[in-house]
Amino acid sequence: MKIATLDIGGTSIKTGRFQEGKLAEVREYDTDAKLGGDHVIKKAIEILEGFPEIDRIGISTAGQVDSKAGKIRYANSNIPGYTGMEIKKILEEKFKVPVAVENDVNAAAIGEAVFGAGRDISHFLCLTYGTGVGGAIVIDRQIYTGHRFCAGEFGAMVVHASDRNPKEDMFSGCYERYASTTALVKKALQVDETLKNGRIIFSRLEEEKVKKIVEEWILEIIYGLTTLIHIFNPTCVVLGGGIMGQTYVIKRIQELLYDNIMPSFHEVMIKQAELGNTAGLLGAAQCALEIGDEK
Numbered sequence: 001m002k003i004a005t006l007d008i009g010g011t012s013i014k015t016g017r018f019q020e021g022k023l024a025e026v027r028e029y030d031t032d033a034k035l036g037g038d039h040v041i042k043k044a045i046e047i048l049e050g051f052p053e054i055d056r057i058g059i060s061t062a063g064q065v066d067s068k069a070g071k072i073r074y075a076n077s078n079i080p081g082y083t084g085m086e087i088k089k090i091l092e093e094k095f096k097v098p099v100a101v102e103n104d105v106n107a108a109a110i111g112e113a114v115f116g117a118g119r120d121i122s123h124f125l126c127l128t129y130g131t132g133v134g135g136a137i138v139i140d141r142q143i144y145t146g147h148r149f150c151a152g153e154f155g156a157m158v159v160h161a162s163d164r165n166p167k168e169d170m171f172s173g174c175y176e177r178y179a180s181t182t183a184l185v186k187k188a189l190q191v192d193e194t195l196k197n198g199r200i201i202f203s204r205l206e207e208e209k210v211k212k213i214v215e216e217w218i219l220e221i222i223y224g225l226t227t228l229i230h231i232f233n234p235t236c237v238v239l240g241g242g243i244m245g246q247t248y249v250i251k252r253i254q255e256l257l258y259d260n261i262m263p264s265f266h267e268v269m270i271k272q273a274e275l276g277n278t279a280g281l282l283g284a285a286q287c288a289l290e291i292g293d294e295k
Contacts, residue, residue: 004051007280010078010131018285037082058284060107070101100287105134107283116274129241133176240273
């Protein structure tokens with residue numbers, strides 16, 4: 001079975017071909033998310049038109065996803081006009097093949113559960129740090145979706161109540177405003193306008209001012225993880241997103257976390273996601289395989 005798989009994020013759209021259990025032809029395109037949801041879907045269609053002879057389509061995407069209907073229930077301002085987008089319907093009408101649509105972090109968690117860091121673990125949390133902070137809950141190797149497919153919005157945890165102003169910004173005072181890669185870069189730019197992305201920041205980690213920024217950001221990550229671990233008592237927490245490819249970040253989280261959680265929770269493992277930027281692609285492909293089986 002040939003599956004075209006897309007991972008639609010706020011910054012980039014990753015694509016690949018999944019066949020016989022392997023992912024190939026991985027490419028990446030700018031999302032141009034600020035141009036809106038209609039633009040993003042048109043771009044996705046253009047990319048998919050470049051895949052000949054596909055049997056299924058698997059979509060991993062930012063936003064809250066009704067995975068049964070294949071519809072965006074809610075998307076924040078990272079992709080304007082994306083809320084309500086009926087991705088499954090649009091793509092099935094266009095390409096005449098079954099389409100699976102899943103939230104990006106849920107898809108990444110499925111990818112890690114089947115192919116990566118969670119393959120031997122039945123209960124774990126998965127968090128990705130990028131444009132925002134996403135979360136997924138895996139219980140008995142299944143995604144827990146909550147009442148209306150919205151569970152796992154870890155980025156919306158209120159961690160700085162004094163900054164809260166939901167009428168102007170629903171995510172004000174929330175975890176992703178302080179622990180995302182976007183938050184790290186924003187803080188770094190206030191100190192030095194040349195610190196424009198994570199790669200530059202970590203290439204200059206020996207500078208005292210840069211290291212201080214990174215250490216403060218890591219503490220923000222720790223505080224959110226502390227809350228989640230105390231609530232869910234997971235066997236493991238899998239941390240993904242491009243920034244988590246930095247060995248320094250994972251090492252410092254592992255060093256600092258246990259001083260912040262009760263001793264009875266110290267058995268929790270902190271693992272770096274193994275699949276990198278392909279986790280969502282592989283998870284979306286797995287979802288497409290399962291839809292195919294159901295049909």
